Amino acid sequence: MSERTAPTRTAVFEKRLKKRYSSERRFKALGMGAILFSVFVLAFLLVTMTLNGIGGFQRTELTVPIDFTQTGIAANAETLAQSGAVQSLEAQGLPEVVQFAAQQRVGDEGAAELGSQAWRLVANAIVADPTILDREVSFDLPASEDLSAAYSGDGKAALQPLAQRLAEQGHLSNNFDEGFLTRSDATDPQEVGIWGALKGSILTMIITLALAFPIGVLAALYLEEYAPKNHWTDVIEVSINNLAAVPSIIFGLLGLAVFLWLFPNMRSAPLIGGMTLALMTMPVIVIAGRNAIKAVPPSIRDGALAVGASPVQVVFHHVLPLALPGILTGTIIGMARALGETAPLLMIGMRAFVATPPDGFTSPATVLPVQIFLWSDEIDRGFVERTSAAIIVLLLFLLLMNGLAIYLRNRFEKSW
C-alpha cells in the first residue's frame, strides 16, 4: 500500500494548463472580436449613411415673399384648372416676377443664385390655390446648387460670404424638403426626388411578384407532392438549384438577349425588369416553398385522403393553406433581394435618365437601386447627400419587408 501516485499538478502541468487556458481565452476573444467587427461594420455603414442622408432630406432654400397684388398676373380658378396652366403663367411672366421679388428681398447677387426652376414651385402653388393671387405670400424657393454648396461650407469660395450674409439675415436656410419624396430625377441636386424611381420599383416588383409567386408555388407543389422519382424530376431539381446560384448579372444577360429581342421597344420598361427579376426570384420561392410544404406533417395528407379527397384536393385544400405562411416568408425574402438588385437591370437598359414617373408597366422607368447607382456617379456634394437619403429610403423598405417576414414567421410558426 505504499504505492504513491505522483502528484498530478506538477509545476510543468500547471504551466501547461495555464498556457492552455490562456489559449482558450484568446480563442474566445477572437470569436468575440469577429462578431464585434461585423456588428461594428454594420453599425458604421448605417451611421455613415444616416449622417450623410439626413442632409439629403433637406435643401437650401431662399425665403422670398411675393406680393401678387402688385404683379399683374391674371388668372382665375377656371383657367388654372386647365391643363396648360403652368405654361400660361410662364407666358404671363411669372419667372420674371419671381426673379424680381427675389431681387427686392436678397439683392441682385442673391437673386442670381435662385434655382432656375424655382418659379415652377410658385406656379404649382398658384394652380393649387388661386386665392393666393390676392395677397402677399412668402415662399421657400430652392437656391442654386452653387449657393447650396457655399452654404454648407464648400464649393465656390466667392459665394461663401454671400451665403453667410443671407443666412444671418434669415433669408437662407436648410429646410426639410418634402418634395424629395414626390419629385423625379433631375440634373440639379436641389431639384431631384425619388418618387419616379420608387414608383418604378413598385411597378417592377408587382410584375416580379405576379410572375414569380404563382410559378414558384406551383413548381414547389409539383416537385414536393406529385413528381415521380425519375430522371426528368432530377433535371428539374438540379436546374432550380443551379438557378438559385447563378450570379444575378447573368439573368441580366438573359433579359437582354431574350426579352429585349422579343420586345425591342420596351427597353427599360418595368415589365421587362420585372420579368428578368422574376426568373431570378422564382428559384428562391421554390426552395422556400418546398421546405414549407415538407414541414406539413403526412398525417394531414393521410387524414384528407382517408375521408375521400383526391390528391389535388388534398394539396389545395389542406397542404397549401398550412404551408402558406412559410411560403410567404420565403417570398418576402426573395422579393427583398429583388428590390435591392441592380446589376441585371443595368443590363436591360434601366439606367436611362428618366425625369417623369412611369405611368404604366411599359413606359421607361428606373428603380431605386439603379437611381442610387446613377446618382453615385455624380461628383456633386449635393448628390452625395441625396444618394445617402435615397439609400435610407431603400433600406427602410427592406427593413419593413424583413420585419414583415419575421412577423409572419413568428405569428404563424407551428410545431406539429
Add this chain to the structure above:
Amino acid sequence: MSPAILLLLALGLGLAGWLAARARAWGFKRASGGTRLAALPTYHAWYVALWIVVPVLLFIIVWSAIAPQLIVNSVLASPIAADLPEFGMQRQQILSEARAAASGSTTALFNPASRDFVEPFREAISRTNWIGIASTLAIALLGGIWSFLRLKPDFTARTRVERAVMVVLLLASLIAILTTLGILASLVFETVRFFGMVDPWSFLTGTHWGPDPMANPDNPDPTRYGAIPLFWGTIFIGAIIAMIVAIPLGLMSAIYLTQYANPKLRAWVKPALEVLAGVPTVVYGYFAALTVAPAIRDIALSLGAANPSTESALAAGLVMGVMIIPFVSSMADDSIAAVPQAMRDGSLAMGATNSETIRRVLIPAALPGIVAGVMLAISRAIGETMIVVMAASTAANLSANPLDRMTTVTVQIVKMLTGEGSFDHPATLSAFALGFVLFMVTLGLNFVALRVVKRFREAYE
C-alpha cells in the same frame, strides 16, 4: 388592339361560362331529385371555364406575335406601297413612323413620305383588331359550347379539371429548365458569334485587355481581347482579398455563436449578421467608393506607398468580404451544429478545453460543410457586380499589389453592355463570352461544393 383587352375579354367569357355551367350542374341535381352527381357543380363550372380560357389564351399569344406582321403586310399590299424606297433604313423609318402615328402613340411626323401611310395603317390596324376580337369570340364560343354540351349528371368533370391542374403544375416546374436553357442559349449563341471574330485561344490566354468599341467591327485586333487580366482581377478581389476577410471572420463568428454565446446574445447577433447579408450590393458599392476607398488611399499614402489609387482592388475586396461574412458564417453554423453532441461531450470529458474541442474535434468533423460553404461564397463573390462596378477600376491590370487598380469580369460585362457600341461589335459580344465563362465557373464551383458535401459529410448514426 392591346393583348390586355383581349385578355380581359377572355376572362369575362370564362366567368360567364363558369356561371352558366354551374347553374346547369345544379339544374341536373334538381332534375334528378337530389341524387349525387359524378362531380360537384363547381368542377363542372371550372371545366367549362378552362375550355374557354385556355384556347383563347393560346390564341392571344400567337395572335400578338403575328398581328403586327399582318398589319405591315396588308399595308405593303396596298397600291401606294409601290412608291416606297427599296429595302433599307429609310423604308423602315417611314413605316414605323406612320404606324406610330396611326396607333396614336405619337403625333409628330418627321418624314413627309410617311403621311400617306398613316391612313392605310389605321385601316389595317382596325381591320386586324376586328379579326382579333372576332376570332377570340369564336374560339371562346366553340370551346364553351363544346364543353357545355358534354356536361351530364354522370360526367366526371373533377378528374378532367384535376388533370389540367397537374399539367399546369408540371409546366410551372418546367419554367426552371426553360430559364436554364434560355441562359445557355443566349450566352452560347453570342459567344459563338464572338469567337467567330476573335480566336478563343487568344481570348483565354491573352494578357492584354483593351477592347475598342469604336474600332472597325469587321477586323478586330485579337491581341486586345486577352481576358487573363480580368480573370486575375476577379480571383484577386473575389477569391483572395474578400476571402481573407470573410473566412476567418465568418468562421469565428459562427464558432462563437454556436459554442460560446448565450441565447440572448445569439438572438441579437444572428439577425444583425443577416441584415449584413440583406443590405443591397449597390449600398455596399457606394460605401466602398465613398468611405472605404479614400480611407485606404490615405492610409497607404501615410504608410509611404507611391501614388495609391482610389479605385484599389483592396477597397472592393474588403467590402465584398464583409458582405460575404454572413454567408460563410451561416454555412459554418449549420455544419458545426450537425456534429453530434456526443463527440463534443466526449472531448470535453477527456479534459480538453472548449477551444481544443472546437479546433480538434468540431472543425475537422464539420470541414466538408465549411469547405462547401467557402466555395459557394467564392462563387458568389466572383459573380458580384455592383461593389466592383462602383469601387473597382475599369483598367485591366495584371498585378499582385492590392493597392493597384484592377478590374473584374463583371465590371467589364457592365462596361461593354452599357456603352454605345452596337450589338454586332466584338467588344459588345465579348461581354457574353465573359458572362459564359462566369456562368460556367460559378456552376462548376456550386457543383463541386454540393459533391463535397454529399461525398465527404460524415453520416452520424
